[in-house]
Amino acid sequence: MLILQAENVIKQYRQYDEVIYAVNRASLKVEDGEFVAIMGSSGSGKSTFLHVMAGLIRPDYGHVKIRGNDITEMPQDELNRFRGQFIGMVFQKHNLIPQLTALENIMIPTVMCNKEEFHFEEHLKKLITTLKISDRLNHLPSELSGGQQQRVAIARAMINRPQVLFADEPTGNLDRANADEVLDLLLKTREVIGQTIVMVTHDISIAEKADKIYIMDNGGLELYKDNKAI
Amino acid sequence: MEYIIEYLRRNISLAWKGVFFHLRQYVSFFIAMLVIQTMYGIVTFSNDRNNKLEYGIISEVYDYDLMFIDLNEQQRLTLVNDTMTVFGDEHIFDLVRETPRAEEGSYDRRYDIYIKFVGDKDSALAEFQSRYYDELSSLSKEGFRVSASPMMSYESYRIQSAFYYLAFAAILTAVSVYFMMNLYSIRLNHYSFTYGIYMTFGADFKKLFSTAAWEMLIINFITFIPSCIIAALIDLIIYSAGGSGFTFHFFGIFKVLLFSLIITLTSVTLPMLRFSRQETMRALLAEDNSNLVVSPRKSFDFHKKKYPLVYEFAGLWRFRRYYVKQTAAAVVFTAIFICGAFLSYEKAYSVSLDMPQFMFNFGSNNSYTSTEYKELSEIEGITGIEKNFSCRADEIKSHVLFSKPNVKTSEVIYDEAHPDMAATNFVLYHPGDEETVGILGKGSFEGDLSGILSSDRNIIISDSIKNTYGFDFNPGDKVLIAKNTGKIKEIDGMFTGLELLREQFRFYRFGYEEYTICAVLNDDVTITGMNIYMSDKAFYDLTGMEVSYKSASLYIDKNTDVETTRAIYDSLREYAGYYNGATVRNLEQSMDYKVESSKQKPGTYAAVASLVVIGTPLIWLFSQILYYKKRENEFDILQAFGSTEGEIKRIYVIDAVFSAVLGILFCVIMDWLALKGIYYLTNVVLPMFYRETIRYPFVIPVWALAAALLLTLVSAVASSMVPYILYLKSKEVKQEPSDILAETESV
Numbered sequence: 009m010l011i012l013q014a015e016n017v018i019k020q021y022r023q024y025d026e027v028i029y030a031v032n033r034a035s036l037k038v039e040d041g042e043f044v045a046i047m048g049s050s051g052s053g054k055s056t057f058l059h060v061m062a063g064l065i066r067p068d069y070g071h072v073k074i075r076g077n078d079i080t081e082m083p084q085d086e087l088n089r090f091r092g093q094f095i096g097m098v099f100q101k102h103n104l105i106p107q108l109t110a111l112e113n114i115m116i117p118t119v120m121c122n123k124e125e126f127h128f129e130e131h132l133k134k135l136i137t138t139l140k141i142s143d144r145l146n147h148l149p150s151e152l153s154g155g156q157q158q159r160v161a162i163a164r165a166m167i168n169r170p171q172v173l174f175a176d177e178p179t180g181n182l183d184r185a186n187a188d189e190v191l192d193l194l195l196k197t198r199e200v201i202g203q204t205i206v207m208v209t210h211d212i213s214i215a216e217k218a219d220k221i222y223i224m225d226n227g228g229l230e231l232y233k234d235n236k237a238i
Numbered sequence: 239m240e241y242i243i244e245y246l247r248r249n250i251s252l253a254w255k256g257v258f259f260h261l262r263q264y265v266s267f268f269i270a271m272l273v274i275q276t277m278y279g280i281v282t283f284s285n286d287r288n289n290k291l292e293y294g295i296i297s298e299v300y301d302y303d304l305m306f307i308d309l310n311e312q313q314r315l316t317l318v319n320d321t322m323t324v325f326g327d328e329h330i331f332d333l334v335r336e337t338p339r340a341e342e343g344s345y346d347r348r349y350d351i352y353i354k355f356v357g358d359k360d361s362a363l364a365e366f367q368s369r370y371y372d373e374l375s376s377l378s379k380e381g382f383r384v385s386a387s388p389m390m391s392y393e394s395y396r397i398q399s400a401f402y403y404l405a406f407a408a409i410l411t412a413v414s415v416y417f418m419m420n421l422y423s424i425r426l427n428h429y430s431f432t433y434g435i436y437m438t439f440g441a442d443f444k445k446l447f448s449t450a451a452w453e454m455l456i457i458n459f460i461t462f463i464p465s466c467i468i469a470a471l472i473d474l475i476i477y478s479a480g481g482s483g484f485t486f487h488f489f490g491i492f493k494v495l496l497f498s499l500i501i502t503l504t505s506v507t508l509p510m511l512r513f514s515r516q517e518t519m520r521a522l523l524a525e526d527n528s529n530l531v532v533s534p535r536k537s538f539d540f541h542k543k544k545y546p547l548v549y550e551f552a553g554l555w556r557f558r559r560y561y562v563k564q565t566a567a568a569v570v571f572t573a574i575f576i577c578g579a580f581l582s583y584e585k586a587y588s589v590s591l592d593m594p595q596f597m598f599n600f601g602s603n604n605s606y607t608s609t610e611y612k613e614l615s616e617i618e619g620i621t622g623i624e625k626n627f628s629c630r631a632d633e634i635k636s637h638v639l640f641s642k643p644n645v646k647t648s649e650v651i652y653d654e655a656h657p658d659m660a661a662t663n664f665v666l667y668h669p670g671d672e673e674t675v676g677i678l679g680k681g682s683f684e685g686d687l688s689g690i691l692s693s694d695r696n697i698i699i700s701d702s703i704k705n706t707y708g709f710d711f712n713p714g715d716k717v718l719i720a721k722n723t724g725k726i727k728e729i730d731g732m733f734t735g736l737e738l739l740r741e742q743f744r745f746y747r748f749g750y751e752e753y754t755i756c757a758v759l760n761d762d763v764t765i766t767g768m769n770i771y772m773s774d775k776a777f778y779d780l781t782g783m784e785v786s787y788k789s790a791s792l793y794i795d796k797n798t799d800v801e802t803t804r805a806i807y808d809s810l811r812e813y814a815g816y817y818n819g820a821t822v823r824n825l826e827q828s829m830d831y832k833v834e835s836s837k838q839k840p841g842t843y844a845a846v847a848s849l850v851v852i853g854t855p856l857i858w859l860f861s862q863i864l865y866y867k868k869r870e871n872e873f874d875i876l877q878a879f880g881s882t883e884g885e886i887k888r889i890y891v892i893d894a895v896f897s898a899v900l901g902i903l904f905c906v907i908m909d910w911l912a913l914k915g916i917y918y919l920t921n922v923v924l925p926m927f928y929r930e931t932i933r934y935p936f937v938i939p940v941w942a943l944a945a946a947l948l949l950t951l952v953s954a955v956a957s958s959m960v961p962y963i964l965y966l967k968s969k970e971v972k973q974e975p976s977d978i979l980a981e982t983e984s985v
Binding site: 059063064065066084085086088089091092093097103105107108112116117119120121164168 | 248252256259260431432435437438441442443444445514515516517518519522
């Protein structure tokens with residue numbers, strides 16, 4: 009089943025008299041449960057495309073549908089609620105709120121988006137055990153290492169069991185060992201929850217673990233490798 | 239129930255942590271809320287106290303419900319005998335007092351009878367009317383005259399008082415919401431990242447609003463009791479100093495709570511609504527001050543350099559919009575302060591004015607002469623007499639022409655036939671003699687008032703029109719007064735005022751006489767136009783009316799007690815009995831003075847204005863501390879690339895100087911506009927809705943302006959130098975060995 013569909017997405021920025029196409033007619037289709045990696049050099053537009061698909065930025069042209077809902081047409085309030093219900097987001101720079109503890113940061117989505125039928129306690133235990141952050145829950149982000157901060161960010165993105173997880177170079181700031189560990193944890197957690205992952209990375213060894221690898225260049229997107237088919 | 243408890247627990251816990259973990263961020267909100275609630279407390283508690291005081295004074299003066307005037311003996315007995323009824327509901331009124339007087343040309347006596355109803359006033363009145371009115375009418379061929387005291391309709395006073403309170407509260411609410419909204423917008427601007435994360439993970443407006451509202455409500459509840467105590471203490475000081483005595487009305491605190499809740503919720507709604515409508519990524523990206531920067535490339539172009547050689551100036555230019563917005567937002571509170579100070583002055587001025595206590599009308603067949611002046615002056619308690627007689631210019635098809643440079647009002651028109659002149663017919667002509675000159679001499683004037691006694695071509699003129707300053711006259715200036723000499727065509731009766739004058743220019747013929755201004759009156763006002771005084775002969779020549787004063791305004795000492803005022807009134811009524819058709823109207827100015835002076839409004843206004851102005855340093859400091867906190871990283875980078883500490887300090891100092899200059903400029907402009915605006919509002923706009931008889935002089939409250947300028951200067955400098963001190967402290971803290979160790983451990 010098609011869970012994510014981006015069609016002819018264009019996002020441009022105007023810098024004085026110059027127009028820069030960060031995303032230029034990019035299209036992507038993702039099946040439910042797939043793990044898709046988007047690669048590309050710095051400035052190729054992959055983060056912008058990911059943010060458009062997550063509804064954090066409005067495209068200038070084109071549509072993004074998640075679960076058949078066109079999020080580009082949604083009013084901002086409705087889009088925020090939809091994201092809280094179905095989308096998880098891991099940022100490259102973790103983006104943890106500095107004044108809240110690790111646990112409080114993880115719990116933000118549950119506070120912001122009350123899923124009445126959802127009991128997060130059991131799920132939280134599983135997540136923090138899998139991500140190995142049980143003993144760091146009452147620490148502030150400034151008291152955590154980069155790897156630990158990223159794990160907290162992943163836990164935060166997954167606490168609401170989103171159907172689609174967008175990850176923007178989640179291992180970009182980590183060393184090899186930490187990067188592999190975080191990715192393994194992410195995939196393990198994905199198995200526990202069962203979800204779709206769209207990840208932006210410039211690390212080929214990480215991308216190789218994805219079902220499909222896309223390459224982004226100058227705002228355009230192309231399928232590079234279909235590991236699933238292979 | 240469990241869900242509600244869990245909901246409250248989670249929200250309060252999160253908000254509590256949000257507030258107390260970063261208490262420094264919220265200090266401004268604590269102070270702002272304390273100030274707002276204290277302002278409401280002062281106004282609300284004083285309003286409750288004023289209602290009580292007003293009722294006490296009015297009920298002392300009006301100790302009756304109905305006053306029957308000039309009853310004959312039979313009518314009197316009808317009422318007096320019936321007060322002896324003691325059975326059941328037969329007894330509906332008590333006799334308060336009766337004042338007998340002799341009747342001119344008769345041995346009979348006349349009586350003023352004052353009665354007070356027992357029980358419900360409305361039903362008692364209805365019963366009284368059905369029982370007595372026909373009988374009283376039948377006992378005299380003139381019928382009877384009755385006057386109701388304000389106590390009969392005191393509820394309408396209460397409604398009026400409640401309306402004034404609500405109107406004042408609405409203004410206070412608008413100021414308070416603006417205050418809190420500004421603070422909250424600053425907070426949102428600087429902490430948009432946090433809210434951006436909330437939006438990323440599903441927060442819609444409702445959620446963002448509730449998060450913000452819970453935090454503000456916690457602050458609200460914490461500051462509530464202290465602010466009520468402070469407000470009560472301030473009121474206690476104001477009322478004790480004014481000699482009115484202060485008592486606290488417990489119910490008032492609920493009104494304060496209600497208004498502060500309204501303000502809290504309103505002030506987070508709009509900023510949050512605007513914030514939640516923006517793209518989520520914009521909120522996330524505003525982690526530094528980049529969202530405050532305006533066109534950095536233009537700032538380089540401004541210096542005609544590829545890179546700014548004076549870094550500090552480039553910074554000022556890049557953040558120019560931020561500086562202007564922030565300075566305006568802060569300084570606007572000094573303008574509100576000036577308005578409050580001016581209102582305080584106006585209130586004190588109006589209380590200090592002498593107003594007539596009685597209006598003596600001599601009836602159509604009598605007039606006021608030197609004999610009456612002497613006799614009225616001899617009545618004990620009368621301190622001043624002002625005889626009244628005038629003629630409206632438009633009634634006699636007249637108008638006045640002024641030289642254009644003298645004219646500062648729009649209540650004039652210009653006619654082609656008189657290219658250098660302006661004309662108005664909003665004029666009252668008065669005859670004037672020595673007595674008039676003496677009375678006018680008690681007011682504020684320039685020139686020689688007695689000029690009208692020495693020449694029929696001299697006039698005394700007021701410099702105001704319709705209760706506001708309108709002319710720049712000097713003694714010796716000339717005006718032309720028109721006298722109608724004929725007409726080409728009749729004018730439609732629908733025209734009035736200046737439109738009538740425009741028509742008169744077209745179809746009437748006028749002869750003009752030149753008059754010399756011998757004196758200019760500065761505080762002589764009439765709501766219908768302007769006053770011109772001239773000799774009796776000049777008045778007759780102009781209007782064709784014999785000078786005959788039909789009424790006189792009588793003054794007493796404002797502090798005269800109720801019993802003495804009643805005695806004076808009775809004496810005047812006795813005196814009026816000698817004139818056929820003469821009446822005396824008690825204007826109760828003495829009571830009004832007592833009511834107004836006991837309310838302590840000047841002190842209340844000054845206290846509220848002084849609290850409002852706290853907004854200036856608060857907004858400035860709050861904004862700048864957050865702004866510089868984010869720039870600290872920039873300064874660290876500059877130092878890493880070779881900037882000295884002195885150069886960093888220079889950025890702060892230049893900012894302080896720039897903020898001070900900009901602040902002073904804004905302060906002067908805004909305060910001046912506010913002063914003009916409030917003067918126009920109280921002298922022109924509000925008098926359109928009620929008959930204002932006072933023209934307030936335009937006074938610049940110098941002490942308030944000086945305080946506003948000083949506060950602006952200190953706030954501007956502090957808003958840059960306090961962040962600098964904090965920056966230095968944070969650098970000291972960072973260099974502690976334990977911090978270095980902590981940083982190493984965390985890595």
